[in-house]
Amino acid sequence: MQNRYTGDIGDFGKYGLLRALCHPQDYCEPSLRLAVIWYLVPNEAHNDDGKYVQYLEPREDNLKRFRDCDPLLFDSLAQIVRQDKRSVTSIRAAGILPPDTVFYDAPLSYAGIPWSGARARELRVEHRRRWVEEALKASAQSDLIFVDPDNGLECHTKPYAKRGPKYAYFDELLPYVHRGRSLVIYHHLNRSCSAQKQVTLLLPQMGEVFKLRDPPIAVLYKRGTLRSFFIVAAPAHRDILSGRIVEFLRSEWRRHFERMA
Numbered sequence: 001m002q003n004r005y006t007g008d009i010g011d012f013g014k015y016g017l018l019r020a021l022c023h024p025q026d027y028c029e030p031s032l033r034l035a036v037i038w039y040l041v042p043n044e045a046h047n048d049d050g051k052y053v054q055y056l057e058p059r060e061d062n063l064k065r066f067r068d069c070d071p072l073l074f075d076s077l078a079q080i081v082r083q084d085k086r087s088v089t090s091i092r093a094a095g096i097l098p099p100d101t102v103f104y105d106a107p108l109s110y111a112g113i114p115w116s117g118a119r120a121r122e123l124r125v126e127h128r129r130r131w132v133e134e135a136l137k138a139s140a141q142s143d144l145i146f147v148d149p150d151n152g153l154e155c156h157t158k159p160y161a162k163r164g165p166k167y168a169y170f171d172e173l174l175p176y177v178h179r180g181r182s183l184v185i186y187h188h189l190n191r192s193c194s195a196q197k198q199v200t201l202l203l204p205q206m207g208e209v210f211k212l213r214d215p216p217i218a219v220l221y222k223r224g225t226l227r228s229f230f231i232v233a234a235p236a237h238r239d240i241l242s243g244r245i246v247e248f249l250r251s252e253w254r255r256h257f258e259r260m261a
């Protein structure tokens with residue numbers, strides 16, 4: 001996650017999904033306490049990512065296509081962009097997520113840590129370990145943990161490498177599963193193969209690492225760059241989250257999301 005993305009078309013889908021997963025469909029269902037773990041890295045300037053905010057322009061087509069999905073969310077993001085207050089701090093302050101949401105926004109960066117020398121790698125590993133521990137501590141009382149890395153789930157990049165902070169790693173997420181928490185994992189899809197194939201390759205990895213009884217739910221967000229969200233439901237939350245995804249995909253959001261698994 002980078003502050004410059006705040007309010008863009010990706011944010012609209014991200015927070016729309018989280019709002020649907022947290023809120024009960026009727027008074028008999030429990031709310032799920034949410035924690036948002038932003039893998040916050042410094043803003044970059046080498047591309048146009050984060051500039052896709054035209055969907056917030058108050059044109060009739062935008063209002064029907066996007067605002068009808070979630071008016072409160074749409075209006076809140078439009079205000080953040082209009083006032084040029086694009087940062088995760090503004091998301092925290094906007095009230096678009098439940099009031100008991102925990103936000104962990106400590107930056108994850110190796111700036112200032114040496115890149116050469118015998119101790120350099122150890123220092124980066126230790127820095128990341130402390131960051132992960134603090135995120136776990138902050139979200140200890142939450143039911144649903146949203147992890148928001150800049151790029152997504154781990155690839156061949158080592159966690160202590162320069163680009164390591166842009167990824168979430170399975171061993172960092174496993175403690176949440178062991179606690180009986182549910183996960184929502186952001187993953188940025190690439191152009192190496194089809195979206196379906198990328199998702200299909202990741203699902204068995206998650207099943208093996210997390211020792212899941214039921215496979216994760218995967219949904220594809222089709223606006224802007226393709227993004228997937230993996231919902232790893234704890235046994236206690238499986239029926240609740242499955243039902244909320246079904247309702248979500250029956251709503252106006254069906255124009256923008258589709259279920260992949």
